[in-house]
Amino acid sequence: MYFSEIKDLKQLPQDTRSLNIEEIPEIITTNKLLFSAWNTKHVDKWNGMSFKELKRKIGENIERLKHSYNEVLAQRTPDEFNSDLKNANFKDLFEERRYALIRRNTDLRSLPTIRPYFNNPLSPGEGYPFDHAQETHLYIGSPVLLSHYSQDKAWAFILTNDHMAGFIKVQDLMIIPAREAKILMNSHKFGVVIKENLNIYDNNDNFIEHIKLGTILPTTSENGKLKVLVPTHHGLEEIKINPNDIAVNPLAFSKSNIDMIANQLIARPYGFGGYLGNRDSSQLVKDFYAPFGLYLPRNSKEQSEFFPHKTLDVSNLSVKEKLRLLKEKGKPFGALIYKKGRIAIYAGDFEGKPVMLHSVWGVVLSKGKNLSRNVIGKSVISSSKIGKELDNYSKKDSFIYKASKIIFLYK
Incomplete structure (x- = not known):
């Protein structure tokens, strides 16, 4: 380099x-992707694919990680890979199908581990930061569909609105009852945060998250005061927000x-x-x-x-x-x-x-x-x-x- x-x-x-x-x-x-993950709950297709096709695609994606390098740039042993694969518990794929929200900004991983999966670091354009087990980074409040849990119950495999699938840590997920999910989909206006790294706090002034520009959150207004609904450890909380920090309308x-x-x-x-x-x-x-x-x-x-x-x-x-x-x-x-x-x-x-x-x-x-x-x-x-x-x-x-x-x- x-x-x-x-x-x-x-x-x-x-x-x-x-x-x-x-x-x-x-x-x-267009906002047609806004709840595409939740709309999958009662149908047998996701992103135009049957679940059988999706299962095959996931298998292909996992196969490409088999010959990889770990965080010390040493070739990953078969035992290391098989341990992660076993913990992925793919035999339970789509068993849960539950509505959920992302509780804090978090990484979506191909396998239930934070350890990187690099290709040969001596190859051009490989090694750091190209961790091929990194699917995406999800923002707080994102609607997702829970597929199943890892074998150790520490990870949840989810489907996203952006047609991506992978594991997040269970503490970063909040399950939503169907009734609440329908209210969110039908009864709230959604705003887009327009300030980068906006700090938000709960009603007791406890820090919640650094909100990224582009984060989409449901909004509500009471007595002329704008609030956003944010998933916390206490459930969905209404948090005050400066109207200049969010676009309620495009x-x-x-x-x-x-x-x-x-x-x-x-x-x-x-x-x-x-x-x-x-x-x-x-x-x-x-x-x-x-x-x-x-x-x-x-x-x-x-x-x-x-x-x-x-x-x-x-x-x-x-x-x-x-x-x-x-x-x-x-x-x-x-x-x-x-x-x-x-x-x-x-x-x-x-x-x-x-x-x-x-x-x-x-x-x-x-x-x-x-x-x-x-x-x-x-x-x-x-x-x-x-x-x-x-x-x-x-x-x-x-x-x-x-x-x-x-x-x-x-x-």
Whole structure:
């Protein structure tokens, strides 16, 4: 790994207020994913798959973890893997099917363990922070469906609204009776937190959580005072919240609101699959658009497939043709650029050149057959050819060269 300074990060302002945005698009809004996990309880399909198909897919995902490396970067023994697999208790898959809420920000894991599952750390783009047992990081208040418990009862296997499945610690889960779940689904307005790392406290002034921007919570109002419903150890509590910290109705997609949301997300650390509570490229995209009423799936592949009628295949275009298409048809913050495993927001242009907002681990470098990374490790505004000035910059491994889709999010 290398840590050379990146020219883009010195020459491009890391602040969206400096970008040239002449036309603000009217973006599509949708909340159809809001309770998709709970709606699975009484049907035999989830994310378009039968439970039999889902069981097979889970098996395939687990199989890829078999030959992995542990936290000291030593190859995991068969006994280590089999112990985790046995504790996963997959024979009880879907036995519970109970409504639940996430009680605090928590990691969703492929297997019931916090120990990492790295691929060969000597391979390019592997090792820290690429823990392949990390599915995502879930925010407090997220509705989920409990599938079953691990053998030791310390973990719960859940299905999420974002079409993800995995284990969380049982203390991070709050079971909801069916009656309460229906009230939540039908009787409350939902707000999106628009302040990063908002500290919230219960009514006795005890700390509850650092709330992330993009967190969705049910709201209520009493005597003109806005409150959010937050799962705690005492059940669902109504907690006072400053109206300026949450969007009860979708924010207008205006330049000032774009700046307000985007600039809180810039320069935040990169986190593969939400590792350490940080954002990867798709979590950044998801959290950026949520305050504007556009609730996207969690991973980049599903985000790229969410609006098929608004998606262009650009895999056979040259870099020059892709950039021309972005300038001609893309509208600032109204288009996404996708390559396998990564996604970025088209942020308009700076001094006539297209720029992107994205969370990125590093720039691929190539020397002969050897690949390495120049680490960036955060969310940035960059050109489409970030790091091109570096020695051994690999044009054919760059994000824009490998970009295969452009997704337009405006009406």
